[in-house]
Amino acid sequence: MAEAIRIYPPKPDRVYLFGTCLVDSFSPQTGLDAIALLKYLGIEAAFPHAQTCCGQPAYNSGYDREARAVARSQMDLFPEPWPIVILSGSCGGMMRKHYPALFDQASEVVAFTERVFEFTEFLRHVVQPTLTDQGDPTRVTLHTSCAGRRELGIHEHGLALLGQLQQVHLVPHDYQEECCGFGGTFSVKHANISAAMAEDKTRNLLGAGVDEFVSTDWGCMLNLNTTLEYAQQPLRGRHLISFLAERIGVSEADRQPGATQVLAEAAG
Amino acid sequence: MKQQPEAFHPNSTAALADPVLRSNFRGAMDFLRSKRRTAFAVDDAEGGDFDALSRRGEAIKQRCLQQLPALLEQLEQNCTRNGIQVHWAETPAQANQIIESLIRARSGKHAVKGKSMVTEEIGLNDYLDDRGVRCIESDMGEFIVQLAGETPSHIIMPAIHKDAGQIASLFEKTLEDTPYTEDVDRLIGIGRQQLRERFQHADVGITGVNFAVAETGTLCLVENEGNGRMCTTIPPLHIAVTGIEKVVAQLSDVPPLLSLLTRSATGQKITTYFNMISSPRKPGEQDGPEEVHLVLLDNGRSQAFADEELRKTLQCIRCGACMNHCPVYTRIGGHAYGTTYPGPIGKIVSPHLLGLDATKDLPTASSLCGACEEVCPVRIPIPKLLQRLRVESSHAGTAEEKVKGAGSGRKPLEALVWRIWSWACRHPAIYHRGASLAAHGRKLFKFLPSRWKTQRTMPQPAKITLHTALKNRQRRSASPCPQEKIY
Ligand code: SF4
Numbered sequence: 001m002a003e004a005i006r007i008y009p010p011k012p013d014r015v016y017l018f019g020t021c022l023v024d025s026f027s028p029q030t031g032l033d034a035i036a037l038l039k040y041l042g043i044e045a046a047f048p049h050a051q052t053c054c055g056q057p058a059y060n061s062g063y064d065r066e067a068r069a070v071a072r073s074q075m076d077l078f079p080e081p082w083p084i085v086i087l088s089g090s091c092g093g094m095m096r097k098h099y100p101a102l103f104d105q106a107s108e109v110v111a112f113t114e115r116v117f118e119f120t121e122f123l124r125h126v127v128q129p130t131l132t133d134q135g136d137p138t139r140v141t142l143h144t145s146c147a148g149r150r151e152l153g154i155h156e157h158g159l160a161l162l163g164q165l166q167q168v169h170l171v172p173h174d175y176q177e178e179c180c181g182f183g184g185t186f187s188v189k190h191a192n193i194s195a196a197m198a199e200d201k202t203r204n205l206l207g208a209g210v211d212e213f214v215s216t217d218w219g220c221m222l223n224l225n226t227t228l229e230y231a232q233q234p235l236r237g238r239h240l241i242s243f244l245a246e247r248i249g250v251s252e253a254d255r256q257p258g259a260t261q262v263l264a265e266a267a268g
Numbered sequence: 269m270k271q272q273p274e275a276f277h278p279n280s281t282a283a284l285a286d287p288v289l290r291s292n293f294r295g296a297m298d299f300l301r302s303k304r305r306t307a308f309a310v311d312d313a314e315g316g317d318f319d320a321l322s323r324r325g326e327a328i329k330q331r332c333l334q335q336l337p338a339l340l341e342q343l344e345q346n347c348t349r350n351g352i353q354v355h356w357a358e359t360p361a362q363a364n365q366i367i368e369s370l371i372r373a374r375s376g377k378h379a380v381k382g383k384s385m386v387t388e389e390i391g392l393n394d395y396l397d398d399r400g401v402r403c404i405e406s407d408m409g410e411f412i413v414q415l416a417g418e419t420p421s422h423i424i425m426p427a428i429h430k431d432a433g434q435i436a437s438l439f440e441k442t443l444e445d446t447p448y449t450e451d452v453d454r455l456i457g458i459g460r461q462q463l464r465e466r467f468q469h470a471d472v473g474i475t476g477v478n479f480a481v482a483e484t485g486t487l488c489l490v491e492n493e494g495n496g497r498m499c500t501t502i503p504p505l506h507i508a509v510t511g512i513e514k515v516v517a518q519l520s521d522v523p524p525l526l527s528l529l530t531r532s533a534t535g536q537k538i539t540t541y542f543n544m545i546s547s548p549r550k551p552g553e554q555d556g557p558e559e560v561h562l563v564l565l566d567n568g569r570s571q572a573f574a575d576e577e578l579r580k581t582l583q584c585i586r587c588g589a590c591m592n593h594c595p596v597y598t599r600i601g602g603h604a605y606g607t608t609y610p611g612p613i614g615k616i617v618s619p620h621l622l623g624l625d626a627t628k629d630l631p632t633a634s635s636l637c638g639a640c641e642e643v644c645p646v647r648i649p650i651p652k653l654l655q656r657l658r659v660e661s662s663h664a665g666t667a668e669e670k671v672k673g674a675g676s677g678r679k680p681l682e683a684l685v686w687r688i689w690s691w692a693c694r695h696p697a698i699y700h701r702g703a704s705l706a707a708h709g710r711k712l713f714k715f716l717p718s719r720w721k722t723q724r725t726m727p728q729p730a731k732i733t734l735h736t737a738l739k740n741r742q743r744r745s746a747s748p749c750p751q752e753k754i755y
Contacts, residue, residue, distance in 0.1 A: 019734050025703050025706060026728075026729055028737045031737070045755050049735060049739070052694075052700075055693070059655070061662070062657075062661055062662035179635050186632065187635075188718065192719075192722060193280055193599060195723040
């Protein structure tokens with residue numbers, strides 16, 4: 001269940017970025033947009049190249065030993081005391097809620113998890129930016145992932161950030177709090193139940209009559225976009241970060257993979 | 269329908285293909301969810317703060333479970349002192365035999381039963397039927413299900429899978445001189461009439477128990493239709509059956525749990541009837557049974573009790589809220605599970621009752637969305653327990669077995685895949701090589717055989733990975749950074 005109160009640090013100059021395996025393989029643009037957006041807000045992102053996956057797929061499948069080994073290897077990649085910003089509620093949930101359990105609440109693991117922030121949570125509570133909308137009027141609905149909603153309680157943050165955008169009309173959809181049916185290996189092991197859930201969710205998204213939908217979790221988005229594609233519907237979802245970056249006018253050049261970056265000297 | 273959790277896959281596939289079932293369940297669950305929401309509305313001074321109330325409920329159940337063995341002994345002593353005879357059953361077979369012998373001792377032939385999931389768990393109706401004792405369900409939902417030759421599909425609303433039309437046809441077909449009507453009030457009237465006659469002739473009343481109070485030796489029974497009261501007052505013999513986890517320490521533990529139970533289940537602040545049974549009929553009293561018996565059933569519960577984490581399973585007060593809010597249950601209904609207790613609670617309790625070998629598909633049939641935990645009035649961490657059971661199911665049988673049938677869900681190929689995956693994730697060069705290869709061969713992805721594709725296209729990796737994109741970015745950068753990883 002979501003934690004009640006969290007004490008947030010002041011805005012830092014530098015953070016670690018944890019891209020997640022799904023962003024790495026399926027949506028590198030989300031990672032590039034996150035870095036560009038942070039830069040726009042005056043924060044450098046350090047991206048340890050040895051990062052792979054948080055370990056959740058094995059953990060959820062009941063292979064806790066395999067997951068523990070992966071978790072251990074990831075924790076070693078973030079030695080500096082900077083915040084670790086994660087591009088997914090469900091990986092954030094894994095690191096914040098399940099890493100401590102995997103390691104019997106060992107104090108250094110708990111200290112590590114204290115530094116973990118989901119991206120929208122970090123934006124809203126640590127960076128606290130004032131966003132100025134540069135885009136045309138549009139209608140958008142937010143799909144909140146279950147891990148984000150129930151493990152981390154971050155769904156409010158996405159709404160609050162979107163709510164700052166003048167020209168964005170936020171539309172709720174029916175059964176907003178209900179799962180899209182992804183659930184990692186659940187979507188393969190019980191593909192038919194998962195597909196029925198995805199079908200209902202996409203029907204509700206379509207019913208909202210929006211121009212696009214955004215989400216903070218690539219697992220949900222893979223599930224929903226492929227369902228929409230199968231049904232030959234034009235609607236697609238993208239990451240809230242990419243949407244925000246575009247709306248507030250983060251430079252196009254900074255968001256390109258080959259962009260020339262002004263690279264900062266590292267302190268640590 | 270026989271209990272067959274092994275057939276979860278075909279059963280759920282069939283359920284998904286049944287549009288009437290899907291819409292019946294969607295409608296019914298929406299109704300129950302909104303009732304519960306209203307009952308816990310923050311602006312309702314009496315319902316109020318669900319969080320605070322449920323923490324209290326959780327604390328009570330945990331305290332009572334901690335002292336479970338002692339409380340059970342105390343319960344036995346106090347019940348016995350009150351004149352309620354206590355029996356212990358480890359297995360369903362033992363429970364059935366005890367009940368049968370009690371009925372035989374009074375030459376009983378006709379039993380009426382109040383709504384009780386635990387008697388479904390032990391298959392009591394069929395057992396007695398085979399031995400010449402007809403046991404009639406007296407709860408309206410259970411009565412309907414029994415007429416149809418089915419089992420309950422929900423623990424609170426046994427016949428929720430049927431709509432008025434289906435019930436009308438069932439009554440018309442199975443009850444004499446009954447015309448077809450979809451008028452709900454008339455349908456209930458017809459059912460009542462049937463039941464009234466049966467109450468008069470019954471020589472045994474059988475019920476469950478919602479709370480058994482150790483301090484006073486009192487059995488509490490929650491119900492709405494008055495049938496529970498009939499079952500416990502008219503026949504000369506009353507047999508109450510309960511799982512051992514239903515014991516609470518004292519009377520003051522009951523009101524908070526009762527309030528959580530009724531609000532979570534049907535959105536009611538209180539039910540129409542709340543029976544407190546503390547003894548058989550006393551000399552000079554007008555009604556009540558001559559004999560009252562309590563059968564305490566284990567059936568795998570002490571296995572759950574033995575492990576501190578799994579013990580939380582026993583906190584359940586059987587309100588059904590987790591199933592009402594479960595996206596899986598909402599779509600496949602209760603019968604697909606093939607277990608007495610369906611839905612999220614069924615997935616964590618059934619492996620203890622039936623063994624993981626028979627039920628290994630159940631813990632995996634969840635997206636771990638957490639809706640069940642969010643609404644559970646006694647805060648059972650259901651997703652965590654599902655995960656734990658997945659671990660128990662996939663572990664090679666080396667460690668001491670915590671759950672009957674542990675390790676039975678282990679598939680050698682799957683285990684190997686996770687071993688390799690784990691190794692690759694710890695060797696970034698290998699992992700990234702693999703991810704890049706996938707990116708290059710992304711067009712091939714749509715040809716992969718996968719169950720995923722029944723109603724979805726296959727997701728394709730992007731042209732390059734984030735790692736590659738960032739590495740490229742550095743190479744093109746005019747002033748390469750000494751610390752390559754900062755952007
Ligand atoms: S697990 Fe919780 S929500 Fe589900 S039936 Fe038991 S008490 Fe109710």
